[in-house]
Amino acid sequence: NCQNCHNTLDHEESRTQAIKACLSRNAFAFHPKIGKSKVKDSQGGRSHIRGCNCKRSGCLKNYCECYEAKVLCTSLCHCVGCKNYEESPE
Numbered sequence: 001n002c003q004n005c006h007n008t009l010d011h012e013e014s015r016t017q018a019i020k021a022c023l024s025r026n027a028f029a030f031h032p033k034i035g036k037s038k039v040k041d042s043q044g045g046r047s048h049i050r051g052c053n054c055k056r057s058g059c060l061k062n063y064c065e066c067y068e069a070k071v072l073c074t075s076l077c078h079c080v081g082c083k084n085y086e087e088s089p090e
Contacts, residue, residue: 034069051076059084 007015022029028049035049048066052073057063059073059082066073066084073084 033065034071046071047074048076052079053077054079054082056081058082 019030031049033049034046036045036047046069048069048071052059052065052067054064054077057067059067059077059079062068064073064079064084066077072086073079073082
C-alpha cells in the first residue's frame with residue numbers, strides 16, 4: 001500500500017543509515033515496550049518497561065500503552081488521573 005517506500009532491499013544502505021541514526025539517539029528504539037516484570041504479580045509478570053504518559057484518557061482507552069497491552073499501570077507510569085490500577089472502581 002506504500003508509495004515511494006524506501007523500506008525495501010533496493011534501498012538497504014539508506015535504510016541501515018536511518019536505523020543507525022535512530023539508535024544513536026535512543027538505544028532502546030526497537031526494543032519492545034512491554035516486557036517481563038522483575039516482580040511476579042497477577043499479570044503474569046508483564047509490565048510496561050518505561051511506563052505510559054496518559055493525560056486525559058484515565059488509562060482506560062487504547063491511547064494508553066498499558067491498557068492496550070492489558071497490563072496495569074505501575075509506579076513507572078507518569079499518567080494523570082489514572083484509573084488502570086488494581087483497586088480501581090472502574
